[in-house]
Amino acid sequence: MTGARSTILTYHSLDDSGSLISIPPFLFRQHMEFLAASGIPVVSLNEALSCPGSVAITFDDGYRNLLDHAIPVLERYGLPATIFIVSGYCGRNNNWPSQPHSSVSDRPLLSWEELSALPPLISLGAHTMTHPDLTLLSAKVCEEELGGCQVQMEQRLGRPVRWLAYPYGACSPQVRSLAGQYFDLAVGTSLRFLSRRASRLDLPRIDAYYLRGRFSLERLFTGPGSLFIGLRRLLREARRFVFR
Numbered sequence: 001m002t003g004a005r006s007t008i009l010t011y012h013s014l015d016d017s018g019s020l021i022s023i024p025p026f027l028f029r030q031h032m033e034f035l036a037a038s039g040i041p042v043v044s045l046n047e048a049l050s051c052p053g054s055v056a057i058t059f060d061d062g063y064r065n066l067l068d069h070a071i072p073v074l075e076r077y078g079l080p081a082t083i084f085i086v087s088g089y090c091g092r093n094n095n096w097p098s099q100p101h102s103s104v105s106d107r108p109l110l111s112w113e114e115l116s117a118l119p120p121l122i123s124l125g126a127h128t129m130t131h132p133d134l135t136l137l138s139a140k141v142c143e144e145e146l147g148g149c150q151v152q153m154e155q156r157l158g159r160p161v162r163w164l165a166y167p168y169g170a171c172s173p174q175v176r177s178l179a180g181q182y183f184d185l186a187v188g189t190s191l192r193f194l195s196r197r198a199s200r201l202d203l204p205r206i207d208a209y210y211l212r213g214r215f216s217l218e219r220l221f222t223g224p225g226s227l228f229i230g231l232r233r234l235l236r237e238a239r240r241f242v243f244r
Contacts, residue, residue: 084127125163
C-alpha cells in the first residue's frame with residue numbers, strides 16, 4: 001500500500017440502481033475478494049490509526065440490503081466492518097427530512113431485531129437520530145441528536161456505542177466538541193487516506209462511489225491512487241464552493 005497509509009472505506013446501499021449512494025453487489029463482492037487475497041490487514045475501525053497500511057470497512061445508514069449482499073461476504077472472508085445507524089429510522093425507510101430524494105430512492109433500513117442478530121464481526125456506531133446536517137443545528141439540538149442516538153442504540157442493543165459518523169460528513173469545531181462528550185472517535189467524508197495526524201473526532205474516509213468506474217479499488221493502493229483521490233477531492237471541494 002502506498003506509503004503504508006491506512007484507509008477507511010465508506011459504503012452505503014448495495015444495489016443496482018446507480019444512485020449516488022449505491023454500489024452494485026457484484027462490485028462490493030469483488031472489493032472484498034481483493035482485500036481478502038491482497039494481504040492488506042482489514043481491521044476494526046478503532047485499530048486503523050494504530051495499524052499502518054490497514055483498511056477499515058464502514059457502512060452508513062444501515063440499509064437492509066446489507067443482510068443479503070454484505071454480511072455473507074464479510075463472514076466468508078472474516079472481514080470486520082462497522083455499520084452506522086440512524087436510530088430514529090431503524091426498521092423504516094431512508095426518508096429523513098434532509099434526504100435528497102431526486103438522487104436517492106427510498107430503501108428499507110435494518111430493524112432493531114436485525115441489528116441485534118448481526119454477527120460479532122460487525123460493530124455498530126451512531127449516525128444521529130434523524131440524519132441532519134449537524135452544522136446547521138443549535139448546540140442544544142445537535143447534542144440531542146448525538147446523545148439521543150447513543151442512548152437509543154445502547155438501550156435497544158445492550159452494548160456500548162462509542163463511534164460516530166457525521167451525516168454528510170458535516171462537522172465544525174462546535175460539533176466536534178459536542179461529539180467528544182459522547183464518542184471516542186468520529187468519521188467524516190473528507191476523501192483522504194488516514195494519517196497518524198488525523199483527529200480522532202474527524203477521521204477521513206474514502207467513499208466507494210469513486211471506485212465503481214475505471215479506477216478500481218486495486219488501483220487505489222498504487223502510486224496513482226494518491227493522485228486520483230487528491231484530484232477527486234479538489235473537484236468535489238470546487239463544486240461545493242461554486243454551488244454554495
